[in-house]
Amino acid sequence: GAGVSQSPSNKVTEKGKDVELRCDPISGHTALYWYRQSLGQGLEFLIYFQGNSAPDKSGLPSDRFSAERTGGSVSTLTIQRTQQEDSAVYLCASSRGRTNEKLFFGSGTQLSVL
Amino acid sequence: RKEVEQDPGPFNVPEGATVAFNCTYSNSASQSFFWYRQDCRKEPKLLMSVYSSGNEDGRFTAQLNRASQYISLLIRDSKLSDSATYLCVGTGTASKLTFGTGTRLQVTL
Numbered sequence: 001g002a003g004v005s006q007s008p009s010n011k012v013t014e015k016g017k018d019v020e021l022r023c024d025p026i027s028g029h030t031a032l033y034w035y036r037q038s039l040g041q042g043l044e045f046l047i048y049f050q051g052n053s054a055p056d057k058s059g060l061p062s063d064r065f066s067a068e069r070t071g072g073s074v075s076t077l078t079i080q081r082t083q084q085e086d087s088a089v090y091l092c093a094s095s096r097g098r099t100n101e102k103l104f105f106g107s108g109t110q111l112s113v114l
Numbered sequence: 115r116k117e118v119e120q121d122p123g124p125f126n127v128p129e130g131a132t133v134a135f136n137c138t139y140s141n142s143a144s145q146s147f148f149w150y151r152q153d154c155r156k157e158p159k160l161l162m163s164v165y166s167s168g169n170e171d172g173r174f175t176a177q178l179n180r181a182s183q184y185i186s187l188l189i190r191d192s193k194l195s196d197s198a199t200y201l202c203v204g205t206g207t208a209s210k211l212t213f214g215t216g217t218r219l220q221v222t223l
Contacts, residue, residue, distance in 0.1 A: 035213075042214070042215030042216050043158070043201070043215075043216075050209065050210070095211070102148060102160045103148075103160070103203075104160075105158055106157065108157055
């Protein structure tokens with residue numbers, strides 16, 4: 001498909017476990033964002049990758065959260081030692097990275113920490 | 115101060131009404147602005163870009179006021195299907211896009 005793909009669509013895990021969420025951006029898109037959204041709340045920025053530049057990690061809520069982007073394409077968001085407050089929808093979005101370029105979102109990963 | 119701020123609403127309007135949302139931004143260097151629409155439990159989708167000269171798409175009009183640092187979205191002849199959360203977005207440093215928390219619109223019969 002031509003859109004942003006995220007997997008898994010749903011993830012249920014136990015408190016304390018590590019999880020990995022994957023994002024496949026649209027081919028050729030240099031900018032990639034991760035957001036988190038709790039039920040009824042706005043988008044919470046987590047991390048931003050732009051080409052080969054150092055990522056903007058200013059939104060990561062704690063050192064349990066990390067993300068990488070391999071080869072300028074696929075990105076993985078890792079949450080270590082998950083807590084119940086990590087439960088949310090994790091959204092990935094990509095764009096061509098230039099001014100005036102719109103974001104395309106994946107359908108998200110619903111993470112539930114029991 | 116948040117980079118992009120919106121009134122969370124909800125705005126409850128009857129069908130056929132005209133409704134307007136404003137969104138303020140703090141970074142005077144912001145160059146690009148957008149309005150996104152998000153339906154319940156769905157991902158945000160682009161509604162329209164906001165150009166300096168204004169932008170109209172059917173019942174929707176978006177405008178930018180750089181002097182006062184706000185963008186607006188006007189919806190005319192509201193439909194039930196317009197009920198959603200409307201997110202404004204602006205660019206900051208390194209072209210990073212920053213979202214407001216959204217304004218919820220509920221159109222009723």
